[in-house]
Amino acid sequence: xxxxxxxxxxxxxxxxxxxxxxxxxxxxxxxxxxxxxxxxxxxxxxxxxxxxxxxxxxxxxxxxxxxxxxxxxxxxxxxxxxxxxxxxxxxxxxxxxxxxxxxxxxxxxxxxxxxxxxxxxxxxxxxxxxxxxxxxxxxxxxxxxxxxxxxxxxxxxxxxxxxxxxxxxxxxxxxxxxxxxxxxxxxxxxxxxxxxxxxxxxxxxxxxxxxxxxxxxxxxxxxxxxxxxxxxxxxxxxxxxxxxxxxxxxxxxxxxxxxxxxxxxxxxxxxxxxxxxxxxxxxxxxxxxxxxxxxxxxxxx
Amino acid sequence: xxxxxxxxxxxxxxxxxxxxxxxxxxxxxxxxxxxxxxxxxxxxxxxxxxxxxxxxxxxxxxxxxxxxxxxxxxxxxxxxxxxxxxxxxxxxxxxxxxxxxxxxxxxxxxxxxxxxxxxxxxxxxxxxxxxxxxxxxxxxxxxxxxxxxxxxxxxxxxxxxxxxxxxxxxxxxxxxxxxxxxxxxxxxxxxxxxxxxxxxxxxxxxxxxxxxxxxxxxxxxxxxxxxxxxxxxxxxxxxxxxxxxxxxxxxxxxxxxxxxxxxxxxxxxxxxxxx
Numbered sequence: 001x002x003x004x005x006x007x008x009x010x011x012x013x014x015x016x017x018x019x020x021x022x023x024x025x026x027x028x029x030x031x032x033x034x035x036x037x038x039x040x041x042x043x044x045x046x047x048x049x050x051x052x053x054x055x056x057x058x059x060x061x062x063x064x065x066x067x068x069x070x071x072x073x074x075x076x077x078x079x080x081x082x083x084x085x086x087x088x089x090x091x092x093x094x095x096x097x098x099x100x101x102x103x104x105x106x107x108x109x110x111x112x113x114x115x116x117x118x119x120x121x122x123x124x125x126x127x128x129x130x131x132x133x134x135x136x137x138x139x140x141x142x143x144x145x146x147x148x149x150x151x152x153x154x155x156x157x158x159x160x161x162x163x164x165x166x167x168x169x170x171x172x173x174x175x176x177x178x179x180x181x182x183x184x185x186x187x188x189x190x191x192x193x194x195x196x197x198x199x200x201x202x203x204x205x206x207x208x209x210x211x212x213x214x215x216x217x218x219x220x221x222x223x224x225x226x227x228x229x230x231x232x233x234x235x236x237x238x239x240x241x242x243x244x245x246x247x248x249x250x251x252x253x254x255x256x257x258x259x260x261x262x263x264x265x266x267x268x269x270x271x272x273x274x275x276x277x278x279x280x281x282x283x284x285x286x287x288x289x290x291x292x293x294x295x296x297x298x299x300x301x
Numbered sequence: 302x303x304x305x306x307x308x309x310x311x312x313x314x315x316x317x318x319x320x321x322x323x324x325x326x327x328x329x330x331x332x333x334x335x336x337x338x339x340x341x342x343x344x345x346x347x348x349x350x351x352x353x354x355x356x357x358x359x360x361x362x363x364x365x366x367x368x369x370x371x372x373x374x375x376x377x378x379x380x381x382x383x384x385x386x387x388x389x390x391x392x393x394x395x396x397x398x399x400x401x402x403x404x405x406x407x408x409x410x411x412x413x414x415x416x417x418x419x420x421x422x423x424x425x426x427x428x429x430x431x432x433x434x435x436x437x438x439x440x441x442x443x444x445x446x447x448x449x450x451x452x453x454x455x456x457x458x459x460x461x462x463x464x465x466x467x468x469x470x471x472x473x474x475x476x477x478x479x480x481x482x483x484x485x486x487x488x489x490x491x492x493x494x495x496x497x498x499x500x501x502x503x504x505x506x507x508x509x510x511x512x513x514x515x516x517x518x519x520x521x522x523x524x525x526x527x528x529x530x531x532x533x534x535x536x537x538x539x540x541x542x543x544x545x546x547x548x549x550x551x552x553x554x555x556x557x558x559x560x561x562x563x564x565x566x567x568x569x570x571x572x573x574x575x576x
Contacts, residue, residue, distance in 0.1 A: 026389055026393070026465075026475055026476065026478075026479040026483070027389050027390055027392075027393035027394050028390065028394070029390055029394055029396050030390075031386040031387065031389055031390040032386070032387050032390045032391070032402060033386075034382060034383040034386055034387070035383040035384060035386065035387035035406055035446065035450070036387075036402075037383075038379060038383045038442065038443065038446065039405070039406065039408075039409070039443065039446065042421070042439055042440065042442070042443050043408075043409055043417065043443045045424070046417075046420035046421050046423060046424040047412075047416070047417070047420045049420065049423060049424055050416075050419060050420040050423045050424075053423060098319065101312055101315055101316075102315070102316055102319055104312070105312040105313065105315075105316050117316070117320075120320050120323070120324065121320075121323070122551075123324065123327070123548070124323050124324065124327065126500055126504075126544070126547040126548065126551060127327060127504065127540070127543065127544050127547060128504030128505070128506055128521055128543070129504075129506065130504075130506050130521055130524055130525060130528070131326075131327075131330065131504070131524070131540040131543060131544065132326050132327070133326075134326075134330065134524070134528055134536060134537075134540060135325070135326020135327055135329055135330045135540075136326050137528070138326070138329050138330065138333055138537070139325060139326060139329050143340070143342060145329055145344075148342070148344065173322055173323055173326075176319070176323065177323070205305055205308075230411060230413065231413070233413060234413025234414060234415045234416065236415055236507075237506060237507075237525075240529070241528060241529070251413070251415040254415050254416075254419055255415065255510075255511075258418075258419050258422055258511060264423060264426075267419060268419065268420075268423065271415070271416045271419045271420070272416075274413055274415070274416055275412065275413070275416045278411070278412065278413055278416075282411060
């Protein structure tokens with residue numbers, strides 16, 4: 001029985017923990033240096049520099065809070081943050097609700113069925129967000145595939161694009177595979193005999209699922225939801241292509257700010273705020289759920 | 302597991318609907334790319350290859366493909382080298398802060414890409430390093446690194462290090478032991494990680510968008526420009542080529558791994574013969 005991971009070469013079982021930590025050949029702490037240098041120079045340093053520049057403005061010299069003052073005083077920025085948050089929350093909920101049954105099916109299906117289904121699930125991830133969103137554009141556009149189909153059936157045209165619906169639909173379907181994969185990993189490790197035991201003690205199928213399976217799958221659900229939420233917060237391609245004028249997300253504003261180029265400090269401030277919100281969500285999450293539980297979500301046995 | 306038939310059927314139907322929704326955009330793009338019409342109409346009035354002629358004929362698209370491939374290769378090489386070395390150190394080493402370093406290497410995956418892209422633009426613009434194909438690749442390597450680290454640490458943790466130690470005890474140098482015993486076993490995972498890192502960088506929009514210049518753009522950036530300013534089936538044709546490219550690479554990976562697993566001598570589990 002091969003899993004998708006094994007298909008791409010990642011083995012299934014491993015030696016004991018003590019063995020794993022033995023100093024083996026070909027290892028030296030200095031081998032971490034290239035990675036640390038790469039992330040330090042190309043990731044950490046630019047981020048820190050950007051955060052620093054968010055405290056600068058073109059006119060003034062030295063550090064100012066002007067950018068942040070501007071952001072917090074303008075009602076339109078508050079509105080954009082609010083909309084971004086709204087969209088991200090709704091998308092996360094939709095992904096959780098839609099993804100859970102799918103992950104459940106995948107985790108309990110026989111291996112012959114799982115492999116092709118996994119490929120189908122993986123396929124969209126191989127194409128960029130841009131291509132997939134473009135596909136939704138073609139389907140939902142006023143002259144698009146869906147409306148042509150409806151016209152053929154003499155049904156009225158529907159406007160499912162350039163509005164919140166289009167954005168939510170496209171974002172949910174784009175982010176769905178991420179939550180399904182996370183949940184799948186968690187669910188596969190849940191010992192099904194526990195469910196049998198519960199039923200053996202008289203619980204109905206539903207009660208067994210509700211009291212045994214569901215709690216055990218919560219770390220995966222929580223982790224997947226966090227992932228989707230964080231990704232959704234930063235989206236700008238999908239809302240830009242599918243949204244209307246009331247579907248502005250913070251990523252779009254940052255992109256505009258950078259593209260226009262005359263006040264990088266302001267765009268930097270927005271980006272820093274987004275980064276801060278994301279960090280807070282992650283920290284809050286790990287405190288609430290416990291990072292060890294996520295990392296060990298495979299070790300439910 | 303005792304299964305309730307109707308619930309199972311319901312789940313399968315549900316899954317079918319969801320998969321349809323997930324894959325419909327890709328299928329539609331494929332169909333529309335063969336349309337002969339000027340605009341994106343569906344169903345296409347007739348089929349033609351004119352849009353493929355456009356993208357393979359026009360220098361802008363040709364240059365964009367080359368730029369994408371070069372930058373994605375740069376990103377992949379950087380991520381693979383740095384990631385493999387780091388994974389070896391993390392899995393096998395015994396020093397403090399290992400788990401912190403591990404988490405640290407994964408941070409780029411959790412930071413919103415638009416933030417990373419904006420930060421990179423800030424530095425690259427100051428250094429006048431935008432519009433450089435290698436610069437784009439360097440920027441994208443940061444996104445590919447977490448993936449490589451995750452795959453390789455998982456693989457190395459599952460690798461039975463006693464095989465390597467046995468080779469050393471039989472007289473091989475550590476390097477030789479690594480090359481002849483460990484490498485063949487972890488190679489499939491490395492190939493997969495490399496291919497996925499490559500595709501990730503190839504398809505990447507945000508960093509490429511911010512770091513591109515007037516004459517150096519990647520395929521996704523050109524798609525973005527086309528989609529936001531004028532939509533033509535050229536975009537569908539390019540998207541189909543990119544998708545086909547990705548599927549071909551994935552198929553190659555699966556086939557190579559199948560071959561490596563059954564073709565090589567048991568993947569390192571063959572008992573080491575006495576000298």
